[in-house]
Amino acid sequence: MIFNDKGRERFLDAVAGFEAAVRERDADRSEHEFQQLYQHFQQAGEQEIARAAPRLAALLPEVPPGPRGTIAVIVGACVERGADAAGCAPHVFEGLVGTLAGVQEFCERWAETGGGDFPDPQGEPDAGLFDRVGPEAALSWLTLPQWEMASVAMLNHASVRTALGAEQRTRLFTALRAVEEESGHDFKCLAYALHVLDDEPLVVLHRPTGTGYALRMSGIGDNFQLHTLLADVLVGGGHVPGRAPSAQEAAVCRDQPGQVDTTGSFNLVTPGGDWVWNEGTPSDIPVVDGVRLLVLDPPPYERSWPAGRFFPHMTGDLRLERVLEPAEAGRLLAGCVTKEG
Incomplete structure (x- = not known):
């Protein structure tokens, strides 16, 4: 032809x-x-x-x-x-x-x-x-x-x-x-x-060091993804001790395809002391004085999962905007409950 x-x-x-x-x-x-x-x-x-x-x-x-x-x-x-x-x-x-x-x-x-x-x-x-x-x-x-x-x-x-x-x-x-x-x-x-949040302020308090951080999150589908990105920003950024995710582990939680095994760095907790489950979404984090407030405790046991995005076609982002002054972080932590067990 x-x-x-x-x-x-x-x-x-x-x-x-x-x-x-x-x-x-x-x-x-x-x-x-x-x-x-x-x-x-x-x-x-x-x-x-x-x-x-x-x-x-x-x-x-x-x-x-x-x-x-x-x-x-x-x-x-x-x-x-x-x-x-x-x-x-x-x-x-x-x-x-x-x-x-x-x-x-x-x-x-x-x-x-x-x-x-x-x-x-x-x-x-x-x-x-x-x-x-x-x-x-x-x-x-x-x-x-x-x-x-x-x-x-x-x-x-x-x-x-x-x-x-x-x-x-x-x-x-x-x-x-x-x-x-x-x-x-x-x-x-x-x-x-x-339930996905965009351009959403998030204040995170790291109880072991008494420090606090103002962040902003967008396009995060579940708390597994949030957990990995928190470790990337805070541990990888040198702000708190712990295991930092690899560059690939963080990338697949932002905008790269695929999944990579990772290990948790924290226990996500509400100001009232209840666990924020990795299986949930960032919308589970309670709002306190107009801003979502999350506490990071040491992990009670080792938890691993495939790092990645719940929605493979959705771009996720978590950015650190500022480190809280020690007095501000201390005041917020003083109002948070610790639950045993």
């Missing part, structure tokens, strides 16, 4: 075909173009992905409920490949809000029709599920994991988290938490993503 269609943008062609089929309510053509989206996504170029994502995101309200969640996942995958998250996110979160409302209805109907263990939302649905709770409620439950994936892809970006705002994130988490409590299923990735 002398000529070929190497330069043809097949993924964008599929997007255009899918848009037309959805708007014409042509089910057969929609299914065909839907398959084309899948077939050509991996080979699509950067510019194709950037142009396709906002079009698919804007189309979400018009896509039927069944495939809508899958299209949201494709939008999320486009964002992970460099498409503009800020432009896509409002449409994805609108879909998430509607899905959570539908899932709440699903929970209510499930209880009204006899209750029992909830079906696995990622398993093969029972044929009677749609008759039992109604098709829209059933589809909301079955597609919630897809909306979780798409929403996390948006929340990986600080600009999206900032634009969404703390109030809206709190509302989303409250709705999600109600679903978790009623269903017995957890949606940990979305819950953690909604």
Whole structure:
């Protein structure tokens, strides 16, 4: 062959075909173009992905409920490949809000029709599920994991988290938490993503040395990541004694891919003396006089884990802003409780 269609943008062609089929309510053509989206996504170029994502995101309200969640996942995958998250996110979160409302209805109907263990939302649905709770409620439950994936892809970006705002994130988490409590299923990735803090002041008191530090954190997904970065900044920075993480251990907690085994340097404790578990999130750290306040005690035993990021596509950061004056650190420590055992 002398000529070929190497330069043809097949993924964008599929997007255009899918848009037309959805708007014409042509089910057969929609299914065909839907398959084309899948077939050509991996080979699509950067510019194709950037142009396709906002079009698919804007189309979400018009896509039927069944495939809508899958299209949201494709939008999320486009964002992970460099498409503009800020432009896509409002449409994805609108879909998430509607899905959570539908899932709440699903929970209510499930209880009204006899209750029992909830079906696995990622398993093969029972044929009677749609008759039992109604098709829209059933589809909301079955597609919630897809909306979780798409929403996390948006929340990986600080600009999206900032634009969404703390109030809206709190509302989303409250709705999600109600679903978790009623269903017995957890949606940990979305819950953690909604709790991520940005440009958040953090005061840390190191009890063994009586010193204190004002820091600022952003994009930290869990306390394993925070723990490693605290050791990097404070031990690695020569401020407190202990084991400093290697450069690689710190890097994978900031912006580099992968995981590296590390060993804990502290026990994270609240001012009231309760442990702040590594398995939790920085939002667990209590606010005292308007600032999150964390105490570092010696580790009661050796703890190791794979250092890295809970959200591999989210950049994390922890910066030291100043060392507290000894009197200030002493005053704050005097108000902190030590619990035995």
